[in-house]
Structure formats: C-alpha cells, structure tokens
Amino acid sequence: MTKPKESICITKPKVSIVKVEQPEGNAQFMTGKYVRDANDVQKIKTAVGKAIELSIGSLDSIIKEGQTVLIKPNLAFQAPPESFAVVDPRTIEAVVSYVKENSKASKVFVGDNPSLGLHVGRAKPAFKDSKMEEAAYLGGADKVIYFDETDVVPIEIPNAKVFKHATVFKPFLDADVVINLPKMKVHLAGTVTLGLKNWNGIIPNCHPDTQQQGAHRIELGQKMSDLYKIRKADLVIVDSIIGMEGQGPHAGTPIEMNLILAGTDTVAVDSVAAAVMGFEPMEIPAIRCAGTEGLGEIDLKKIDVLGNSIDSVMKHFKRPNGDPIGMYAGLTCCMQQTCPGCFVNVRGALDSFANSGIDMKTFLEKSGEIVVIAGGVPDFEPELCIDKNVFICGDCWELFPSADKVREGAKLANSVTYYPGCAPVYIFAQLNADLQKLAATCYTFPCPK
Ligand code: SF4
Numbered sequence: 001m002t003k004p005k006e007s008i009c010i011t012k013p014k015v016s017i018v019k020v021e022q023p024e025g026n027a028q029f030m031t032g033k034y035v036r037d038a039n040d041v042q043k044i045k046t047a048v049g050k051a052i053e054l055s056i057g058s059l060d061s062i063i064k065e066g067q068t069v070l071i072k073p074n075l076a077f078q079a080p081p082e083s084f085a086v087v088d089p090r091t092i093e094a095v096v097s098y099v100k101e102n103s104k105a106s107k108v109f110v111g112d113n114p115s116l117g118l119h120v121g122r123a124k125p126a127f128k129d130s131k132m133e134e135a136a137y138l139g140g141a142d143k144v145i146y147f148d149e150t151d152v153v154p155i156e157i158p159n160a161k162v163f164k165h166a167t168v169f170k171p172f173l174d175a176d177v178v179i180n181l182p183k184m185k186v187h188l189a190g191t192v193t194l195g196l197k198n199w200n201g202i203i204p205n206c207h208p209d210t211q212q213q214g215a216h217r218i219e220l221g222q223k224m225s226d227l228y229k230i231r232k233a234d235l236v237i238v239d240s241i242i243g244m245e246g247q248g249p250h251a252g253t254p255i256e257m258n259l260i261l262a263g264t265d266t267v268a269v270d271s272v273a274a275a276v277m278g279f280e281p282m283e284i285p286a287i288r289c290a291g292t293e294g295l296g297e298i299d300l301k302k303i304d305v306l307g308n309s310i311d312s313v314m315k316h317f318k319r320p321n322g323d324p325i326g327m328y329a330g331l332t333c334c335m336q337q338t339c340p341g342c343f344v345n346v347r348g349a350l351d352s353f354a355n356s357g358i359d360m361k362t363f364l365e366k367s368g369e370i371v372v373i374a375g376g377v378p379d380f381e382p383e384l385c386i387d388k389n390v391f392i393c394g395d396c397w398e399l400f401p402s403a404d405k406v407r408e409g410a411k412l413a414n415s416v417t418y419y420p421g422c423a424p425v426y427i428f429a430q431l432n433a434d435l436q437k438l439a440a441t442c443y444t445f446p447c448p449k
Contacts (some may be wrong), residue, residue, distance in 0.1 A: 012304040013265035013297045015272040016054035019308055020047040020241060020258040023090070029242065030254050034081040034131065036090060041138075044260065045094035048237060049102070051262035054306040055235075058102070062234045062264070063177050065104035070145075070175035071095060071136075072233075074183045074198050075112040076249050077429075078126040084244045084254045086126075087183045089135035091239040091260075095181060096139030110136040111145030111171050112201045115216075115425065123148045145171050152204060155230055159293075162219050163226035172202045173231065180233035180266060184259075184273055185244035186252055188322040188344040189220050193249065194273050195236045195266040196286035199227040205425075217341035217423040221285020228266065228290055236269040237262045243277065245317035250428055251351035252320070259313055267296025268303045275300055278316035322347050324372070330364035331372070332384065337400060338375030341423025342393045346372055349431035356432075358439055366442035368414060372431075376400030385409035389438060391431060395422045 023040035056062060063069060073087040081089055092110065099108050110133075114126040123146035127133040133144045152167040172178065182198040190197045200215055215223045240259035244252035259276070263269040267290045271281035281287045281298045291298025300310070322344035324333045331350070335343055354360055364370065371385055374393035382405050390413040397406055410416045417434055419427045 012302055013263060013268040014055045014304045014306055015261060015263035015265070015269050016051040016306045017272065017276065017308040017310070017313055018047045018051040018054070018260045018262075019313070020044055020260060022258060023241065025090075026242065026256055026258070029082070030256060032082050034089070036135075041090050041093050041097075044090050044241060045098050047260040048091075048094050048098045048262075051237065051260045051307065052098070052235070055262045056264060059099065060103070063099075063103040063105050066106045067104075067176035068107045068109065068174070069099055069103065069105045069177045069179060070171060071099070071108065071110045071141075071179045071181055072172065072198065072201065073110060073112055073132060073181040074193065074239075075114045075123065075126050075130060075132060075201065077114045078122070078129050080129055081131050084242055084252065085183075085185065085249045086130040087132065087181055087239045088241045089131040091181070091241055092132050093135040093139040095179070095237055096136050096141045099179070100140040105177070107142040108140070109143050109145050109171065109175065110141050111147050111169075113147035113169060113204060115200060115205060122146075147171065147201065148204060157226050157229050159229060160226040161222055163215065163223040166203055166227065166230065168202050168230060169204070177234045178231065180236040182236070182238055183243070184238055184240040184257060184277060186246065186248040186277075186317055186320045188247065188249070188320045188348050189216060189340055190224070190286060191284050191320065192274055192277060192279060192317075194238060194270040195233065196224045196228055196270055196290055199224060202227065202230070216345075216425045218339045220340070221289045224286040225289035225293055225295060228295055233264075233266050235262065235264055236266050238269060238273050240273070240276070243317065247320055247348070247351040250348045251355045253318070255315060255317060257313070257315065259308075265296040267291050267298055271298050271300060272303060272305055272310060275310045276314050278314060324350055328360045328364060330369040331360070332370070333372045334377045334380050334384070335372075335374045336377050336379060338394075339423075341425070342374035342427070345423070345425055345427045346374065346393060346431065348428040349435070352428070352432040353435045356436065363439050363442070367438050371409070371413070373397060373406055373409075377402045377406065380405050380409065382408035382412055385413040387412075387414045389414055390416045391419070391434070392416065393419045393427055393431075394424050395420055
C-alpha cells in the first residue's frame with residue numbers, strides 16, 4: 001500500500017506596503033522645517049491602519065484585553081525631526097493614536113534610549129528635541145519612558161554568537177506586547193538601520209553598563225541578531241514617510257517615500273524594506289545574520305508582500321560610505337589597523353563637519369593641517385604630526401607596537417585631543433564639535449565657498 005504524500009503547508013510571512021496620501025507638510029519638512037498638520041497625521045494613521053489590516057488582520061490578534069503595549073521607536077540620538085535620523089513625530093502620533101483606538105490595551109507606552117555612547121545621548125532631551133514626546137502624548141500615550149532612567153535586567157542570551165550577556169532595560173521586558181517602530185534610513189556602520197538594528201536601544205549607553213558603545217565596535221550585524229533573540233517584536237511598523245539616504249545616520253539627506261510597512265516577522269519586514277531602498281537583503285549585516293540563523297525570512301520569494309509591490313515603490317537610496325581615508329588634502333587619517341568602531345565614526349564626524357557649510361580647503365589652510373589616528377599604525381611616522389592638530393581616537397592604539405610612534409608624534413603636534421573609549425561612538429558628534437571649535441578660532445562663519 002502506498003502511503004499518501006504528506007501535505008506540507010508553509011505559511012509565508014506577510015509584509016504590507018501601503019502608500020500614504022501625500023502629506024501637505026512634507027514640502028516644508030524636506031527643506032528643513034518640520035510642520036505638524038492634523039490632516040497629515042490622519043493620512044499616516046489611515047495608512048498605518050491599512051498596513052496592520054493587511055499584515056495581521058487586526059490588533060486583537062497580538063494585543064489581548066488589558067495588556068500593556070510598548071512602542072519602541074528609533075530615537076537614534078538627540079536630534080530634531082529635521083535631522084531625518086529619528087522617527088517622524090507624525091508617525092509616532094499616528095501609531096499611538098491607532099493603537100489606543102483600535103486595541104483593548106490597558107496602557108500604551110513609548111520608550112527608548114538613544115545611542116552615541118557615554119558622552120552624549122540621554123533619552124529625556126532626545127525625546128523632547130525629536131518632538132517624539134509631544135507627538136506620543138498628542139496620540140494619547142499613557143507614558144513616555146526614558147529607558148536610561150529605568151532599571152536593567154541581566155540576561156544570558158540563548159544561542160547568542162557574540163553578544164552572550166546583555167543588560168536590558170526592564171520596561172522592554174515587562175511590556176506584554178512590543179511594537180517595533182524603526183525609521184527607513186541608511187547607516188554608515190549597519191548599511192541600513194531598520195527593525196533589527198532598532199533593538200540597539202534596548203541596552204544601555206548612558207546607564208553604567210554602556211553596552212551600546214561596544215555593540216558598535218565590530219560585528220554589529222551579529223550583535224543585533226543576538227539581541228533579537230532576547231525578544232522578538234510582536235509587530236513591526238516601518239516609518240517610511242521621509243527616509244534618509246547617503247551618509248546616514250548623521251549626515252544623510254532626506255528622500256520622500258510616503259510609505260508605511262508592517263509585519264510580524266522583523267527579518268521579513270527588514271528584507272522587504274531593504275529591497276524598497278534598493279538593497280539586496282543579504283547586503284545588510286543584521287538581516288543577513290538573523291536570516292542565516294533562521295530567525296525570520298530573508299528570501300523575498302518566500303515573503304507575501306501585500307498592498308503595493310516592492311518594484312512599484314522602490315527608490316535606490318544613495319549608499320553610505322564609511323571610509324574616511326583620503327577625503328581632504330591636509331587632513332590625514334592614519335588608521336591602518338583599526339575596526340569600524342573608530343573608522344566609520346571618524347567618517348561620520350567629517351561628513352557632519354563638512355555638511356555644516358564649511359569649506360574644507362579654506363578651513364585647513366587657516367587652521368593648519370589635521371591628523372586623525374586610531375588603532376595600529378605601523379607605517380606612521382611621528383614627523384607627520386609636526387605643528388599639526390592631532391586627534392587620537394579610541395583606546396586600542398596603545399596596545400599596538402606602533403604606540404610609541406604615536407606618543408612621539410603627539411609630542412611634536414600643535415595640539416592633541418584624545419577620545420577614550422572602545423568603541424568611542426561619541427566621536428561622531430565630539431570630533432565634529434571639536435573641529436567646529438577649531439574653525440571658530442580661525443575664521444568667521446559662514447566660511448566663503
Ligand atoms: S578603540 Fe580600537 S578596537 Fe576600539 S573601536 Fe576603536 S579601533 Fe576598534
């Protein structure tokens with residue numbers, strides 16, 4: 001007797017892509033002035049509702065009566081909405097308002113902890129400056145939670161490859177339901193930052209544990225994959241109203257998309273979002289690592305894309321370039337043996353500095369030449385530093401055989417600034433700020449182009 005063939009039912013994860021009716025405020029927002037228009041919030045809310053409906057049917061499928069809901073946005077760092085690095089306040093308001101009106105949740109919280117390491121990046125001012133706090137309360141949030149002011153819980157991450165032990169903010173673990181609300185944007189270290197990378201906010205940087213800094217050193221994608229094993233999001237909603245392309249997350253440029261994406265499989269949502277941005281999912285370290293580990297679906301052919309097709313909405317985002325070497329005559333980066341933790345953050349600082357309207361050629365002529373050093377520099381010659389302004393990044397340069405040459409160079413320099421830490425993510429902001437100070441001493445802004 002022949003056995004009947006077993007029927008295998010494979011359900012594809014669903015990811016919805018919904019167009020938002022053109023928000024009126026976008027034109028002004030794109031030119032540098034955020035405007036909250038109630039009609040725009042309503043348009044985004046309508047798209048959020050449709051995206052949820054297409055991907056999960058109704059919020060009742062993930063939120064039971066009386067449960068608490070935490071919405072975890074991407075509050076990247078202390079920045080205004082016009083930075084386009086943080087979630088659009090209109091999307092925050094729309095999502096909170098939709099969840100309040102369309103679920104039986106007892107409480108809806110919005111909480112996060114911004115990045116950038118020890119020296120900058122606290123949740124309270126970041127929520128305020130990004131206008132997310134105001135938006136969350138306009139939407140009806142019960143509380144905005146500054147993660148860095150809460151307790152942390154030590155966690156052994158099951159099956160972690162790199163990030164085996166983490167301390168995690170308690171409100172993230174306590175919530176019955178977690179909605180991941182990333183922004184569609186590029187990232188020097190992560191190529192793009194979407195749902196998986198957004199979990200970097202569940203671990204501390206300003207808190208005494210400061211794990212975010214280490215996460216950015218190297219193997220960022222694997223670390224995000226490991227963090228995702230702590231707890232998966234119950235729903236991911238991607239803020240793709242105005243994305244960021246180019247030298248993100250600090251010096252990127254806005255790109256209008258007017259989309260909301262949603263789904264329950266973060267890897268699948270990120271894969272679709274990456275494709276919408278013109279990337280192959282396998283190009284993105286966090287998606288690649290999580291997909292390879294079987295934490296979700298990375299194969300676009302195995303994802304049910306609902307609403308609009310990827311091809312119909314795709315725009316090729318300008319790719320971020322994290323290499324700081326050889327950008328300007330008179331500004332020498334010595335980084336022969338360094339890891340991305342210093343490498344890309346120096347590039348980010350230089351991009352932000354150049355974006356502030358400074359003409360680099362004039363600046364370097366007036367300020368004198370600059371040398372930036374990180375890691376091991378076997379080919380470095382101390383004489384390079386004679387009478388120059390020298391910036392030495394990170395801790396590990398002292399561990400290399402070239403350390404004595406760096407010390408010798410520092411003695412010959414006009415000025416030396418050290419950025420301790422590993423990874424000193426804050427140099428993104430601090431090196432830029434120190435270059436601005438240097439510029440202020442040598443000419444009047446704005447510098448003639
Ligand atoms: S200090 Fe060294 S190991 Fe640490 S981030 Fe910088 S280059 Fe990498």
